[in-house]
Amino acid sequence: MSLQDVEAKINAVVEKKPELSEKVTAKLEKILNDLENLSVDDGEKTGFDKVHAGFDKFKTKVYNKNTELTEKLKTGQWPKLMIVACSDSRVCPTQIFKLAPGDAFIVRNVANMVPAYEAEGNPSVGSAVEYAVLHLKVDHIFVVGHRACGGIGALVKMCPDDGEYKTTFIENWCQIGKPARALVKEAHKDESVEDLCKYCEKESVNNSLKNLLSYPFVVDAVKEGKITLHGGYYDHIEGTFEKWDFEA
Structure with missing residues (x-):
């Protein structure tokens, strides 16, 4: 399962169950962040491997998520x-x-x-x-x-x-x-x-x-x-x- 699949599943859980406490939501987000960090740093990755993985993370977490800022800029x-x-x-x-x-x-x-x-x-x-x-x-x-x-x-x-x-x-x-x-x-x-x-x-x-x-x-x-x-x-x-x- 790819990192994107994991993120999609976590986001689906959060969206379907809005009654989840802030503590649970924060825990899920921490797990996802930990997985994202591993995806960049795990193994003998070169600088350009990290660039590619880092941009994917930026696109998901910043560019696509903060659309108000993206549109303004x-x-x-x-x-x-x-x-x-x-x-x-x-x-x-x-x-x-x-x-x-x-x-x-x-x-x-x-x-x-x-x-x-x-x-x-x-x-x-x-x-x-x-x-x-x-x-x-x-x-x-x-x-x-x-x-x-x-x-x-x-x-x-x-x-x-x-x-x-x-x-x-x-x-x-x-x-x-x-x-x-x-x-x-x-x-x-x-x-x-x-x-x-x-x-x-x-x-x-x-x-x-x-x-x-x-x-x-x-x-x-x-x-x-x-x-x-x-x-x-x-x-x-x-x-x-x-x-x-x-x-x-």
Whole structure:
């Protein structure tokens, strides 16, 4: 019997017996969720096996079930939140914050970096910020760092001040965080490299928030009270999260 058959039978029971208590209904839903998780994770499945199974689950549990949201999103998007997060596979913001489709406009890159404004610079992050602020008119921009970030590790351990980089892209990108590294090294001169990385993971978030204020349209929106900036730090090892507001 397939997972879809099991779900159909459970849904049939719930529909035919509306007198079932909330406790029983919740138990049936938990059983189904457990089976769905097994269907994705059981065995030696590849990434694309999980993509296929995951989409089937999304189609059943979200797309087909929440038709009001699905129909609304067919005509556009109106997120109130922009998130800048790391590309690290362990720190997906939609999972951590349990976001639904349409909730957030998200940019992910190595070490959740926001470069300073340059009219002729790399447009990748800048175009996303511009679109979020001027067109989507988000209310909040949230930069989220995390523990054991490989990009911050590269910043602390690999990026020389003279720019003699050993990699083609990584160090050149992570040098955006050099101001954060300088502050951390000055404030924690006798700390271990591991501790410097932890401090820098948080300070780099503040550095990206400062860089956001080099974008003229962000400055205008902040001055007009249309946007607030926030920082966050997810410790996936301890299972904790910190959030702070950034004072412009």
